[in-house]
Amino acid sequence: MRLLATMAAACVVWSSCVVAQGSDGVFKIGVINDQSGVYSYVTGRGSVEATRLAVEDAGGKVLGKRIEVLVGDDQNKPDIAAAIVRKWMDVDGVNVILAGGGSATTVAAITVAKEKNKTILVAGAGSSDITGKLCAPNVTHWVFDTYGLAASVGKAVVAQGGKSWFFVTADYSFGLALERDTARFIQAGGGKLLGDAKHPLNSPDFASYLLQAKASGAQVVGFANAGGDMVNSIKQAREFGIGQGGQRLVGLLLYVNDIQALGLPTADGILGVASFYHDLNDATRAWTKRYMERFPGGNIPNMTHAGAYAAINHYLKAVTTAGSDDAAIVGKTMRQMPVNDFYDKDVRIRADGRVLQNMMLWQAKSPQESKGPYDLLTIRQTLPGADVYRPESEGACPLVAN
Known part of the structure; x- marks a missing residue:
């Protein structure tokens, strides 16, 4: 009842x-x-x-x-x-x-x-x-989906030289799958995993997880979470100086609304991926x-x-x-x-x-680059959907003849 x-x-x-x-x-x-x-x-x-x-x-x-x-x-x-x-x-x-x-x-x-x-x-x-x-x-x-996100942003960051990673991961099915799928592309690109820190959903305090990320010395701190957890973890990462001393922050599922919430001074330079961007063309x-x-x-x-x-x-x-x-x-x-x-x-x-x-790899603009309150992202690359999603033959879908 x-x-x-x-x-x-x-x-x-x-x-x-x-x-x-x-x-x-x-x-x-x-x-x-x-x-x-x-x-x-x-x-x-x-x-x-x-x-x-x-x-x-x-x-x-x-x-x-x-x-x-x-x-x-x-x-x-x-x-x-x-x-x-x-x-x-x-x-x-x-x-x-x-x-x-x-x-x-x-x-x-x-x-x-x-x-x-x-x-x-x-x-x-x-x-x-x-x-x-x-x-x-x-x-x-x-x-x-988690595979498409990983194949888009994970592969791109490794190709740009981000070879060593530490994950801050939401400890439930989505976060675990996102870390797993991204790790696959990191290792395939010659990168390595230096560790992870798993947090519960809707965490208010990320200090212990972020200190582990900082101490790892990883070139890339990847956030395998979303929503309010993503915003709070990135805000607190900036407070700890992560992203300013050589480590790069990557949001594996960042929304444009997260960039709004963070503000460009905090979000400046962060990489993400999306299948839609509101300011892409006249139709959008x-x-x-x-x-x-x-x-x-x-x-x-x-x-x-x-x-x-x-x-x-x-x-x-x-x-x-x-x-x-x-x-x-x-x-x-x-x-x-x-x-x-x-x-x-x-x-x-x-x-x-x-x-x-299609998926689009984007980078958050600096405050100086932005021309207005909704001019937030620079599209770096457009990736065809057929290239970023898991091949049907690997998905174990019973509708697909393998």
């Missing part, structure tokens, strides 16, 4: 969660992620508003039905994520789920969606298992303007928010093309159609569900 009460409270935070019980004439999209915790500012409401933009661009209807968006707060707890998704499917008649944020909560949502044979779009969770042993015809994985700037009109105060959209739009946009096109929301039919149609939107151009979705969006 306590779990159900918590779940209900999480749902009614957003008025759009309160919907008519009948599904006649209504097509329902459920968006579930962290709405209130450590990942809320990089997923949260931003993914909801991006979903609503995609719904608007579809005319607000699909298959002749009005589209309605439901929102759930998984609170970074897998049991809550599973309970919300199960209720949405059993009681509320939700047609499709958009999930993202913590890998554990997303995997919980995927498990229920697979059981119920419903489509689930993943935008913001990092586990590469989603297109590996967990892959299914009704699952597509957007934005990034136009979409960003629409998005930011919903957020007084200057909240910039990041790759997860843009990925949520892309996933819903492509899904609704596939439903229209197929004339059905049946998970098997739509999953096949989504894979047959190239992804095209305001920033994706003819992007392919593989059989394992991996969306091969």
